[in-house]
Amino acid sequence: MTPLQEIILRQIARTGPLTIADYMALCLWHPRHGVYAAADPLGAAGHFTTAPEISQMFGELVGLALGQAWLDQGAPGPVTLAELGPGRGTAMQDALRALRRVPGFSERAEVHLVETSPALRAVQRARIGRAVWHDHVETLPEAPLLLIANEVFDALPIRQFLRRGDGWAERVVGAEGERLVTGLTPPAPLAALADRLADTPEDHMVELCPALPAIAGEIGRRIAAHGGAALVIDYGDWRSRGDTLQALARHETVDPFAAPGTADLTAHVDFEALARAADPAVASAPTPQGVFLERLGIADRARQLAQGLAGAALADHLAAHRRLTHPSEMGHLFKVLGLTPPGAPPLPGLEP
Numbered sequence: 001m002t003p004l005q006e007i008i009l010r011q012i013a014r015t016g017p018l019t020i021a022d023y024m025a026l027c028l029w030h031p032r033h034g035v036y037a038a039a040d041p042l043g044a045a046g047h048f049t050t051a052p053e054i055s056q057m058f059g060e061l062v063g064l065a066l067g068q069a070w071l072d073q074g075a076p077g078p079v080t081l082a083e084l085g086p087g088r089g090t091a092m093q094d095a096l097r098a099l100r101r102v103p104g105f106s107e108r109a110e111v112h113l114v115e116t117s118p119a120l121r122a123v124q125r126a127r128i129g130r131a132v133w134h135d136h137v138e139t140l141p142e143a144p145l146l147l148i149a150n151e152v153f154d155a156l157p158i159r160q161f162l163r164r165g166d167g168w169a170e171r172v173v174g175a176e177g178e179r180l181v182t183g184l185t186p187p188a189p190l191a192a193l194a195d196r197l198a199d200t201p202e203d204h205m206v207e208l209c210p211a212l213p214a215i216a217g218e219i220g221r222r223i224a225a226h227g228g229a230a231l232v233i234d235y236g237d238w239r240s241r242g243d244t245l246q247a248l249a250r251h252e253t254v255d256p257f258a259a260p261g262t263a264d265l266t267a268h269v270d271f272e273a274l275a276r277a278a279d280p281a282v283a284s285a286p287t288p289q290g291v292f293l294e295r296l297g298i299a300d301r302a303r304q305l306a307q308g309l310a311g312a313a314l315a316d317h318l319a320a321h322r323r324l325t326h327p328s329e330m331g332h333l334f335k336v337l338g339l340t341p342p343g344a345p346p347l348p349g350l351e352p
Contacts, residue, residue: 001178004033004261009175017172017183020245021157021210024265028155029116033261036117050151051330052091055320059094061296062231065348066146067102069229072345076144076227077108084114084137085152089124095148112140137218145228147219153274154234154266158207160243161193163200168193173257180257207240207267213277220278223339229347230339236269238286244268271337284338284350290331293324295349
């Protein structure tokens with residue numbers, strides 16, 4: 001039994017079963033035993049690997065897409081270049097290197113990072129250097145905003161509901177002895193899911209992310225008011241359907257309830273809910289990551305970086321390109337959604 005499991009069992013004994021959202025929050029952000037609080041969860045020694053860690057091409061192209069959006073809007077400044085959940089700072093480091101080629105950008109931009117993990121903040125500080133750190137998106141400057149959110153919204157805690165007649169039964173986490181088990185609350189009407197009764201069959205699941213509307217709404221408000229753009233890259237679909245909760249421990253899929261605090265928990269992003277919450281900013285249609293990167297010229301950049309490589313180094317480089325773009329790898333599962341001010345051109349690589 002993990003230390004966090006003991007804490008969760010005691011809490012259930014005191015107050016009753018936990019929602020999936022409360023359970024995820026404890027597993028990810030408990031101050032002593034949470035996955036994100038305890039150590040760096042990224043890379044070969046961690047639980048998962050994100051696109052920026054696979055190849056520098058990802059961060060470079062994301063940075064250039066935001067830089068072009070900035071130019072398309074008249075190069076407003078000073079401008080905030082921000083990232084939510086920046087991990088090791090790899091994407092921001094690569095984006096900044098590429099953005100140095102955008103005339104006037106470096107002189108007018110200030111880097112801001114929204115990160116709650118002390119362990120990851122230390123890594124980011126060593127890699128990026130000068131930046132301003134935030135615990136919440138609400139404290140970002142009221143200024144033109146260029147924002148990266150790669151694999152952030154998938155880590156926000158979700159609640160799960162089964163359609164039962166005209167109501168919804170919520171999935172909760174309880175206990176049987178020392179084991180954590182899931183159960184269902186009695187079905188009841190739920191205003192937040194009233195519009196999903198029409199498209200959700202009996203006993204099918206819909207997920208809600210309680211924190212998503214406030215975060216996406218704050219990003220959308222700032223972009224609509226001050227200009228800028230956001231790129232949200234994550235796995236998910238236009239509308240939530242089914243049970244998407246998953247756990248990864250040392251890059252292997254595991255039972256989300258077997259050993260809390262030892263695995264990363266995520267769920268698919270509902271891009272429709274994100275786009276609605278970001279209004280009045282204008283959301284693009286979600287585009288597969290592979291299509292987005294190919295439109296931005298990743299093939300040409302891959303050939304450029306391949307010059308002078310040979311043997312294992314060349315094989316690794318080609319594998320990284322495939323992993324980022326091929327439909328059977330990250331190319332189709334991951335989607336890219338852009339946010340821009342009303343009336344602004346769409347972001348490069350995306351369609352309205």
